[in-house]
Every structure is written in structure tokens, then in C-alpha cells.
Amino acid sequence: MLADFFKRLTAAKDETLEPSDARLALAVLLVRVARANDDYARSEVAKIDVILMRHYDDLDADGAAQLRAQAEELENTAHDTVKFTQAVKEAVPLENRTEIVESLWELVLADGERDHEEEGALRLIAPLLGINDRDSALARQRVEAREG
Template sequence: MLDTIQNFFDRMVSQPEAANDAELTLELATAALLCEIVRADGKIDDSEQTALTQMLQRRFSLDDADVSELVQLAQQEVEESVDHYQFVRLINDRYDYQRKIALVQRMWQLAYADGELDPLEEARVRKLAELLHVEHNDFINAKLRAWEVLGLD
């Protein structure tokens, strides 16, 4: 199944207008950006991996096996990609502004999942928010909402 998803993702990135199932591509692009946050500090701990899995399950209504495959594919895409353009472009093309803000909030939640914010994680969230054209005040508000959701002070 991973090969099928991989082939589909490759087609979608090169010809997004030709694809019938844009939602799968958005799932992959979103998962790839979230994986970028998890690996930003060079270490992936269990709390971050669990937070990522739960986040993707809730967001896309996927079962454990599908989330596992999605995360594996997203991590592979992130490792093989030169930059974030392919993922960001798909999200910019298909997400409205409010969905982009919600994505940035999820990025913050992942950055804080292990109980600390590494400067590399913060820089990655900031960079991706800029690429998604999220205004600075919404970037900060998303960070504050993530704190509230996680119960941080």
C-alpha cells in the first residue's frame, strides 16, 4: 500500500489538478510538515510520536494502521525532499487561512509535546508559518492556544 500512496503522492505533487483525491494529498502534505516539527530538534521522543499519531488520527479519522503508514510515508518524504515547497504549495493552494492557522497551532502542540520548546523547533514552526503566509499575530495566537490546549503556563 505504501508504494501506491507514494506513487499517488508523486503524481499529485507534479500534477495536482489531475488528481481525483486531493484530500489524501493534503493528509500527506500536512503529515510531512508535522513530521518536520517532530524531527526539528534532532530527536524524536515517545511523547512527540504519540502526539503526532493522535493528532493525525483525530484530524483525518484514520485507524492505527493507516496513521502508521501515513507517518512512515511522510517521514520518508521529508527525508528525501530538498525543501518544504512541495508540501507548503499544496497546503497554500487548498487550505483557507483559518485551516492554515489551525495547522500552525498543531505544529506548536507538537513542538511542546515533550514538555519543552527547543529553539530549533520554534524556528521550524516560525519558518513554516511564514511559508504558509500566516500573519505574525495569528502565529503568536496559535502558540498561545496550543499552550492552553496542553495546559501549559
């Protein structure tokens, strides 16, 4: 399954990605941000599952956990963040990508700390998704206001 995902991800531009590819790509980005500081906290694991269920209505807790587990495996071996952001960009319209950046900020702030490594990973990913620094900062502020 992961080998097929990589084939589709590296295929020619005219070959379309499966909707499940974008799901897995988003999950990998979430895991990548959470692991950026080498402290993959339980609160972050739980937050990833919640975020995945919120973004994909057809995922229940077990489905989200399975998707996250696949993403964890893939994140261990795949080092090219650009491929994952491209998969998300192809599947998610620009006006909806700010929600993804908000979700990434939720994850950065999930353990109660604003970690520099996690924030750095997010600051790399946001522009690759087409979200500028200002919009990313506004997304962070919305999350901080909402999460308290």
C-alpha cells in the same frame, strides 16, 4: 506511491492534487518539525498520530501510524518544504490553516520543551501556509493555555 505523489506535487498548476496528497503533505510537515532538533521523541511520534486522527476523522490509530510512516520516509528524501505547504494550502482554506499551526505548536511543545530548532521550523512553515507571526503566536498561546 511516493513517486506518484511527487509527480502530482510537481505537476502543472491546473492538475489537482488528491485529498490524500494534502494528508501526506501535512504529515510530512509534522514530521519535519518534530525532527528539526534531531531528537524525534516517542512523545512527538504519538502526538503526530493523535493530530492526524483529529484532522482526519476517517483515520484510526493504524491508519495514522501508516500515514506517519509514509511521511517519515518522504521527509527523509524530500527537502523542499514549500511543495508540502503548497499542497496543504490548496486543500485547506485560510481560515482553517490556523488550526494546522496550532497542531504544529502542539508538536513543538509535546516533549515539554520549546526547542529552538523545532520552533524555527514552525516559524518557516507558518508564513508559507499564509499565517503571520501574530496569528502563529496567538496559536501558540492557545496551545500553552490548553495543554498547561
